[in-house]
Amino acid sequence: MRSSSMVFPNEEGGEGAAPKTLGNYLSTVVAFLRRVNGEHDLRRVVHGIKVGIALVLASIVAFITPKYKIFETDAVWAVMTVVVMFEFYAGATLSKGLNRAAGTLSGGMLGCMSAVLAKLIDSKVGQDIGVGTAVFIFGATATYVRSIPCIKRKYDYGGMIFILSFSLVAVSGAQFESSKDILKTATERLGTVMIGFAATIFTSLFIFPIWAGDELHVSIASKFEHLACSMEGLLDTYFDAVADKESKGDGSCKSCRPVLNSKAKDESLANFAKWEPWHRRFGLFYPWDKYLKVGELLRELAATIVSLDVCVQSSRQPAGDLRQSIKEPCELVASSLARTLRELGESLMNMRRCQSDALVLQKLRSSWLVLRLYMSPTKLENACKSGEDLAISTFVFLLTEMLEKLERLANEVEELGELAKFKINDM
The missing domain is CATH 1.20.58.220 (Phosphate transport system protein phou homolog 2; domain 2)
Structure with a gap:
């Protein structure tokens, strides 16, 4: 059986003797990226691929949630965590990840506590006032702490996530009828965030890390x-x-x-x-x-x-x-x-x-x-x-x-x- 192959014109307009292979196309793409992006183009390509892998890993949670009833709340928080956490350098990703984990955990726990304590008040108006007061106190205090130079340099992102998590959990928790629902919802959201955190850290640190x-x-x-x-x-x-x-x-x-x-x-x-973390030539501290x-x-x-x-x-x-x-x-x-x-x-x-x-x-x-x-x-x-x-x-x-x-x-x-x-x- 006679095989056919595509014939490409050479630089002078004639027909080339050999067809282009996949390697030739990849070389052309790499050369184009090098002209467009400069000397760090390959690392940028790797970074883009890694972000795609992390998004797929986090999206699996959203795909299997309806089938296996793992989370009743929306699992899109895992995907959002990957988007906001993933940075070019492994250290930057780890910094944002740990800040986000600490801010989410502490803000979520205090938000739940504020919402649960507000439920102890008999009147609805009193509950709203209690939650609003807590949001004001913790939000203002955290914002002031973020402005301290030594905190702002390393933990500014964690402070922002703390304010966001606390406010969301406290305000949304006040709308639930029982404290049990508040704790269940907060736990599920924290679980989806941790899944996105794990997918991001694994991809950043173990797949061609950029230190x-x-x-x-x-x-x-x-x-x-x-x-x-x-x-x-x-x-x-x-x-x-x-x-x-x-x-x-x-x-x-x-x-x-x-x-x-x-x-x-x-x-x-x-x-x-x-x-x-410790890698190759560079240790801790x-x-x-x-x-x-x-x-x-x-x-x-x-x-x-x-x-x-x-x-x-x-x-x-x-x-x-x-x-x-x-x-x-x-x-x-x-x-x-x-x-x-x-x-x-x-x-x-x-x-x-x-x-x-x-x-x-x-x-x-x-x-x-x-x-x-x-x-x-x-x-x-x-x-x-x-x-x-x-x-x-x-x-x-x-x-x-x-x-x-x-x-x-x-x-x-x-x-x-x-x-x-x-x-x-x-x-």
Whole structure:
């Protein structure tokens, strides 16, 4: 029997020799997603698939409820829980899940208690007033507690769910005739919420989990290389042998600007990472706050590099021949800065402590002394014309600031290695 296959035109409009397979189509789809979504497209696709799986697992409850009479109330609360809980990072999902579980449980119990106690009042008006008073007191108190900074940073979502659960259970419970109905309805709703919670946590943590801790670690470690490249590019631009005032910044510090704007993302990732369980390289009570301290020092260093870039592009910079007079010590310092940044970044990325830390700091201090020597009035007077000494002094001063900041950064990385128990290199 003769088999038939589809023939696809090639790039020139003719017929291709081989048909496209399923793998070709998948490659095309992945390439399209990469163009549309950027470098994290595959993780986004995985995240979407995981949400779909969790929704199916939660929906099973709604499908089997009418047949087996598991819950008399609407089981759609399980699906709603998945929708509002599932986040991109496993730590974020776990944070929202535990907050939601605590808020639902505590709010539901207090709501039931308020509704049951209100039933002890003989008049209907008195019952409504009692429930309304309870809703006011607990709602106002919980809202105030949510505004406390330490609570808002980690437990704001739980506070919101507490207010919602308490109000819904208390108000709806007041409409039932007996306390038994109130407890039964609250228990069933809590059960459906817990099913959605379980489906979400299982899918997020056990099916290709995306860890916030891993991303924070890689993000902080990669910033060292970005700053090193920016530093080298700036020095090449500054000492480029071109005509007077023609050397302009070529955007070599572009990689510094994402570092400057990374504070909010780093804090968010660190907060999510604190909720994550033990996984691979990162255990419980890992020093994520130390990562934030390292990130803060990296942003300070990036700000100094941006200031150095502004100095390089200034029209008040001296002529090229005068810049050459300080080229040797400045290139020595820049080389030391870039090499130290790369060593620190590699040690952090590989989670290993360098035994040459003392030697690195000694080289940094030696470079600092060399620059201090060139910043002396005698050297500047011999090297510069009138009005040009200030421009060169500013440039050299910023380099010395970078040396001091890098020394502090090296100490912080060393402390992080001690707290996180990084392995020591055998080299």
